[in-house]
Amino acid sequence: xxxEIIKVxxxxxxxxTDITRDVQAAVSKSxxxxxICLVFTPHTTAAITINEDADPDVxxxxxxxxxxxxxxxxxxLHMEGNSAAHLKSSMIxxxxxxxxxxxKLLLGTWQGIYxxxxxxxxxxxxxxxxx
Amino acid sequence: xxxEIIKVxxxxxxxxTDITRDVQAAVSKSxxxxxICLVFTPHTTAAITINEDADPDVxxxxxxxxxxxxxxxxxxLHMEGNSAAHLKSSMIxxxxxxxxxxxKLLLGTWQGIYxxxxxxxxxxxxxxxxx
Amino acid sequence: xxxEIIKVxxxxxxxxTDITRDVQAAVSKSxxxxxICLVFTPHTTAAITINEDADPDVxxxxxxxxxxxxxxxxxxLHMEGNSAAHLKSSMIxxxxxxxxxxxKLLLGTWQGIYxxxxxxxxxxxxxxxxx
Numbered sequence: 371x372x373x374e375i376i377k378v379x380x381x382x383x384x385x386x387t388d389i390t391r392d393v394q395a396a397v398s399k400s401x402x403x404x405x406i407c408l409v410f411t412p413h414t415t416a417a418i419t420i421n422e423d424a425d426p427d428v429x430x431x432x433x434x435x436x437x438x439x440x441x442x443x444x445x446x447l448h449m450e451g452n453s454a455a456h457l458k459s460s461m462i463x464x465x466x467x468x469x470x471x472x473x474k475l476l477l478g479t480w481q482g483i484y485x486x487x488x489x490x491x492x493x494x495x496x497x498x499x500x501x
Numbered sequence: 502x503x504x505e506i507i508k509v510x511x512x513x514x515x516x517x518t519d520i521t522r523d524v525q526a527a528v529s530k531s532x533x534x535x536x537i538c539l540v541f542t543p544h545t546t547a548a549i550t551i552n553e554d555a556d557p558d559v560x561x562x563x564x565x566x567x568x569x570x571x572x573x574x575x576x577x578l579h580m581e582g583n584s585a586a587h588l589k590s591s592m593i594x595x596x597x598x599x600x601x602x603x604x605k606l607l608l609g610t611w612q613g614i615y616x617x618x619x620x621x622x623x624x625x626x627x628x629x630x631x632x
Numbered sequence: 633x634x635x636e637i638i639k640v641x642x643x644x645x646x647x648x649t650d651i652t653r654d655v656q657a658a659v660s661k662s663x664x665x666x667x668i669c670l671v672f673t674p675h676t677t678a679a680i681t682i683n684e685d686a687d688p689d690v691x692x693x694x695x696x697x698x699x700x701x702x703x704x705x706x707x708x709l710h711m712e713g714n715s716a717a718h719l720k721s722s723m724i725x726x727x728x729x730x731x732x733x734x735x736k737l738l739l740g741t742w743q744g745i746y747x748x749x750x751x752x753x754x755x756x757x758x759x760x761x762x763x
Contacts, residue, residue, distance in 0.1 A: 408729050435584065501763065611675075
């Protein structure tokens with residue numbers, strides 16, 4: 371299969387967008403029923419993670435706390451001024467892998483797949499490959 | 502192969518459990534001798550990581566320090582009160598991938614695979630898939 | 633294909649080394665044109681990450697800030713004294729996965745693959761497997 375591209379338009383500086391349905395759609399489109407799905411973002415100030423998709427307060431707390439751990443201002447040298455976003459990108463990670471069985475993503479009851487924006491708002495991409 | 506399920510019973514609030522032998526057993530059971538092994542936890546307040554399995558003080562220091570970086574109490578909104586566990590889950594990550602050669606997990610001399618509990622004690626699962 | 637080994641000689645205590653070309657060389661050598669490439673380090677005081685490879689200040693800020701978040705001295709028990717390196721290893725992670733298409737690593741415009749040293753200088757290895 372070709373790599374499937376998901377477009378994500380973020381509207382805030384730090385934001386988590388649930389992309390579980392889009393990833394499942396890419397899996398269904400591929401016709402692959404059994405394997406592993408790689409969800410990868412090609413951006414260096416964003417990340418992919420898996421976390422709870424039930425209570426929106428989880429995402430609010432997550433975002434607030436990670437911004438506290440990696441402060442936006444801290445005598446950084448990088449002229450663009452977004453070094454904190456680069457570090458958060460690597461701390462959370464550029465990709466996730468999910469098992470595919472019977473054509474479905476095998477996720478826990480409370481798990482959703484999130485695109486994490488750390489220097490928005492921007493137009494972003496997520497690449498999906500199933501093997 | 503079907504996804505193999507490893508059961509982990511944790512006994513503390515924050516705890517790292519070495520599951521290397523269980524993962525190797527799943528690899529051996531699969532009969533696959535060459536590929537990549539995905540070790541995935543379906544929980545949003547737990548994680549999978551690879552780290553030293555020689556000196557137990559490494560795990561003690563690891564646990565103490567991550568609890569200091571992401572404090573349990575910090576004016577979180579999430580009613581369940583375990584937002585810190587959700588953030589630690591994403592910082593450490595829901596999965597690890599290990600090369601399989603000649604039916605064996607290819608790990609470094611000091612590496613072991615750990616299930617990380619961040620909101621225990623609980624009965625947990627780890628899913629293993631080899632491709 | 634057999635696992636390809638990349639040798640990395642680090643020269644500082646904390647250091648990020650761009651290994652993108654070495655990983656691409658391993659992909660080219662494998663002859664595999666379509667799949668997923670696993671880049672894995674067998675060390676417990678090092679990590680693999682993907683981040684910007686344009687402005688070297690990004691790496692300088694990254695290194696300085698992560699050393700501030702996980703301080704080298706903090707009443708650790710581990711006799712070797714490198715517990716901070718172990719935690720950073722798990723926070724950044726032992727591996728990355730990259731899509732391979734037409735024999736090329738599919739990376740974003742600004743992305744490079746880095747070996748992260750957290751307890752150097754040392755002679756290190758990176759293992760590459762493509763499936």
